[in-house]
Amino acid sequence: KLKPEPNVSLIAGNAMKPDALASCMAGSMASIFVSCTYGEGEMPEMIAKAWEFFESSDDALFADKNLKYAVFGLCSSRYDVGDQYNRAARRFDRRLEELGGQRMVEVGAGDDQNSEGYRGALDPWLEQLMPKLFATGAAKTSLLDPPEPLFKINLAPSSHSNTNFRPLPPCYHFISLESFKSCVSEGYERPAGVFNFSLKDTGLIYKCGDHLAILPRNPTESVDSILALYGETLQGSQLLTIQTMDVNADCPFPKVLSIRELLTQYLDLCGRPSRQFFKLMFMFARGGETRKRLRSLFERDSKDSISQEEFDTYTDQNTYADVLCEFAKEALPPFEYLLSMIPLNTPRFYSIASSPLDGEEKLELLVVKNMWNDSAKKARVGLNTKYMFEQSKPGDLFAVQIHTGILQPPEEEEDLDTPVIMLGLGAGLAPFVGFLQHRQGQMKKLRDEALAEGSEPKKLGPATLYFGTRHRAHDYYLEDYFQECLKDGSLTAIYTAFSRDGLSPSGKKQYIYNAITENPLGFAKGLELDKAPEESKSNKARCYYCGSANGIPEAIQDSMMEALVSKDGLAMRRERAKEYMDLLVNIDKRFHSECF
Numbered sequence: 001k002l003k004p005e006p007n008v009s010l011i012a013g014n015a016m017k018p019d020a021l022a023s024c025m026a027g028s029m030a031s032i033f034v035s036c037t038y039g040e041g042e043m044p045e046m047i048a049k050a051w052e053f054f055e056s057s058d059d060a061l062f063a064d065k066n067l068k069y070a071v072f073g074l075c076s077s078r079y080d081v082g083d084q085y086n087r088a089a090r091r092f093d094r095r096l097e098e099l100g101g102q103r104m105v106e107v108g109a110g111d112d113q114n115s116e117g118y119r120g121a122l123d124p125w126l127e128q129l130m131p132k133l134f135a136t137g138a139a140k141t142s143l144l145d146p147p148e149p150l151f152k153i154n155l156a157p158s159s160h161s162n163t164n165f166r167p168l169p170p171c172y173h174f175i176s177l178e179s180f181k182s183c184v185s186e187g188y189e190r191p192a193g194v195f196n197f198s199l200k201d202t203g204l205i206y207k208c209g210d211h212l213a214i215l216p217r218n219p220t221e222s223v224d225s226i227l228a229l230y231g232e233t234l235q236g237s238q239l240l241t242i243q244t245m246d247v248n249a250d251c252p253f254p255k256v257l258s259i260r261e262l263l264t265q266y267l268d269l270c271g272r273p274s275r276q277f278f279k280l281m282f283m284f285a286r287g288g289e290t291r292k293r294l295r296s297l298f299e300r301d302s303k304d305s306i307s308q309e310e311f312d313t314y315t316d317q318n319t320y321a322d323v324l325c326e327f328a329k330e331a332l333p334p335f336e337y338l339l340s341m342i343p344l345n346t347p348r349f350y351s352i353a354s355s356p357l358d359g360e361e362k363l364e365l366l367v368v369k370n371m372w373n374d375s376a377k378k379a380r381v382g383l384n385t386k387y388m389f390e391q392s393k394p395g396d397l398f399a400v401q402i403h404t405g406i407l408q409p410p411e412e413e414e415d416l417d418t419p420v421i422m423l424g425l426g427a428g429l430a431p432f433v434g435f436l437q438h439r440q441g442q443m444k445k446l447r448d449e450a451l452a453e454g455s456e457p458k459k460l461g462p463a464t465l466y467f468g469t470r471h472r473a474h475d476y477y478l479e480d481y482f483q484e485c486l487k488d489g490s491l492t493a494i495y496t497a498f499s500r501d502g503l504s505p506s507g508k509k510q511y512i513y514n515a516i517t518e519n520p521l522g523f524a525k526g527l528e529l530d531k532a533p534e535e536s537k538s539n540k541a542r543c544y545y546c547g548s549a550n551g552i553p554e555a556i557q558d559s560m561m562e563a564l565v566s567k568d569g570l571a572m573r574r575e576r577a578k579e580y581m582d583l584l585v586n587i588d589k590r591f592h593s594e595c596f
C-alpha cells in the first residue's frame with residue numbers, strides 16, 4: 001500500500017554471478033538476506049558461491065556505497081550444537097558489516113521450534129525493519145479485503161474416479177514400499193521398525209550416509225473433514241489445474257490433480273495454524289462473535305488479543321483442518337484461498353539405513369513413530385510417521401528426494417583402515433546401520449579383489465558402535481544384526497546404554513556418553529590409541545554422532561576426554577588427551593554430528 005510502490009526483487013542466492021549481485025546490492029535502496037544454515041553450521045549450497053565471493057572480497061567492497069542491509073536466518077534450536085545455531089545468517093551479517101555495509105536491524109533468528117515457527121521471530125523483526133526502510137512507516141495491511149489469492153484453480157470438466165491416480169509432485173520421485181519389519185517388542189509403546197523400499201526402475205542412486213526426504217501424506221480423516229465443508233460445490237475426485245499468480249515462482253503442484261490429492265499430498269492440513277491464517281479467516285468471517293474470536297487469535301498485544309500462552313495452547317491442540325471445521329459456518333474461505341492460506345506440506349528427512357553396495361537396488365530406513373501428548377493430554381502422532389506406521393502398506397508409493405547427508409563413512413581406498421566410532425541415540429542409530437552394511441559390502445569387495453589377485457584381503461579399520469535407547473527388553477533395535485556384524489568383523493565392538501533400565505554397574509545413569517567412561521579401554525581401542533604409534537591410525541580416526549542435540553555431542557566429547565585420562569584406560573596425561581581431542585574435534589574436524 002506504499003506510494004510510490006517500492007520496486008522489490010526477490011533473488012535466489014545462486015541466480016546471479018556474485019560480482020553482479022554485489023553491484024546490484026550497491027545500487028539498491030536496501031538488501032535483505034534470508035538464509036538457513038546447512039549441515040554442521042555451513043552456508044547452504046545455494047549461497048555458497050556468493051559467500052565465497054564476499055568472504056574473499058576486499059574489506060572496502062561496500063565502503064562509500066551506502067549499502068543498507070538486514071539478515072534473517074531460518075534455523076532450529078534443535079540443532080543447537082556448539083555455535084551452529086543460525087550460524088550462516090550470523091556470519092553473513094558480520095561479514096557485510098566488515099565490508100562497509102550499514103546494518104539496519106540485528107540479525108533475526110526464525111526458530112523452527114518456536115510455537116509459531118519462523119514467523120514467531122519474523123513478525124517482530126519486520127516491525128523493527130519496516131520503519132528503517134520506509135521513513136513514513138509501513139502502512140498496515142487492510143483487514144477489509146482479502147488479498148488476491150496466490151493460485152488460480154480451474155476445475156476440469158470430467159472427474160477422475162480412479163482413486164489410485166497419483167501425479168508425481170514436481171521435483172520428486174516415486175519409490176514403492178516393499179516391506180516393514182518391527183524392531184521393538186510386541187505392543188511396545190514407541191513403535192519403530194525398518195521400512196524397505198525398492199529402487200528398481202526408478203533411476204535413483206544414493207551414497208552411504210545420504211538422506212531420504214519424504215513428502216508426507218495427510219490422514220484420510222483430515223482430508224474428508226475438509227471435503228465435507230465444501231461438499232455442496234466440490235467433490236474429491238474432481239480434477240483441477242492450478243496456475244500460480246506469481247510469474248516468477250515455480251508452481252509446486254503437478255499440472256493436473258484431483259481435489260482429494262491436493263488435500264492429501266500438498267496442503268499441511270495437520271500443521272499448527274499461524275496468526276496469518278487467522279487473519280485471513282477473519283477477512284472472510286461474518287458473525288460478530290466469530291470475528292471477535294478470530295481477531296483475538298491474530299492480533300498480538302492488543303486489547304482484543306489473547307495472551308501468547310492461550311494462543312500457544314489453542315494452536316497446540318488445533319490444526320489448520322480443526323480451525324477450518326470450527327469456524328466453517330461463518331468464516332469458510334473460498335476453496336481457492338486454501339492454497340494461499342495453508343502452507344505446503346514439507347518433506348521429512350531420514351538417514352538412509354542401508355548401503356548401495358548391498359547391490360539389491362533397495363533403500364532402507366529405520367524409523368521411530370513420533371508420538372506426544374498435547375497440552376490437553378491428548379495423544380498425537382507426527383504426520384509422516386502416522387502415515388508410515390498406520391496407513392501405508394507394501395506397494396504404496398512414496399514421493400521422495402535424495403539429499404547429500406552430513407555423515408559419510410571413509411570411502412577412499414587409502415582411508416579404509418580408518419578407525420571409526422559411531423554413536424547413535426534412538427533413531428540416530430539409522431545412519432550407522434547403513435555404515436555397517438557398507439562395511440560388509442567393502443569387505444566383500446576387498447575379499448573378491450584379493451581372491452582375483454591371489455593375495456590376502458586388506459583389512460578395514462576397527463568400527464565401534466555406541467547405541468543409546470530406553471529398554472534392553474523392548475527397543476534394542478536390530479540386536480541380531482549387530483551380533484552378525486560382530487561375527488563377520490564389520491563391527492568390532494558394541495556398547496549400549498538403556499536409559500530406563502536403572503543405573504549401570506558403576507552406579508551411573510545409562511546415558512550414551514556414560515557408556516564411554518564406563519569402558520575407557522574399549523573406547524581407546526576403538527581409536528587404536530592402545531597400539532604403538534607406527535601401527536596406529538588413531539590420527540585419522542573419525543567419530544560420528546547422530547541423535548537429538550540437547551548438549552549431547554558436547555557431553556560425549558567431555559566423556560571422551562575423561563575416558564582418555566581414566567586410570568582404567570590408558571591413563572593419558574590430561575594435556576596429551578586435550579591435544580588429541582583438540583586435533584580430532586577442532587583442527588581436523590573429524591568429529592561429525594547430525595542432530596534432529
Ligand SMILES: Cc1cc2nc3c(=O)[nH]c(=O)nc-3n(C[C@H](O)[C@H](O)[C@H](O)COP(=O)(O)OP(=O)(O)OC[C@H]3O[C@@H](n4cnc5c(N)ncnc54)[C@H](O)[C@@H]3O)c2cc1C
Pocket residue numbers: 211216270271272315316317318319348349350351352365366367368369370372374381382383384385386427428430431594595596
Ligand atoms: C537429517 C535428519 C535425519 C533424520 N533421520 C531420521 C531417522 O533416520 N529416523 C527417524 O525416525 N527420524 C529421523 N529424523 C526425524 C524425521 O525427519 C521426522 O522429524 C520424524 O519422523 C517426525 O516426523 P513426523 O512427520 O511424524 O512428525 P511431525 O508432524 O513433523 O512432528 C514433529 C514435531 O512437531 C511437533 N508438532 C507437530 N505438529 C504439531 C501440532 N499440530 N501441534 C503441536 N506440536 C506439533 C511435535 O513436537 C512433534 O514432535 C531425521 C531428521 C533429520 C532432520
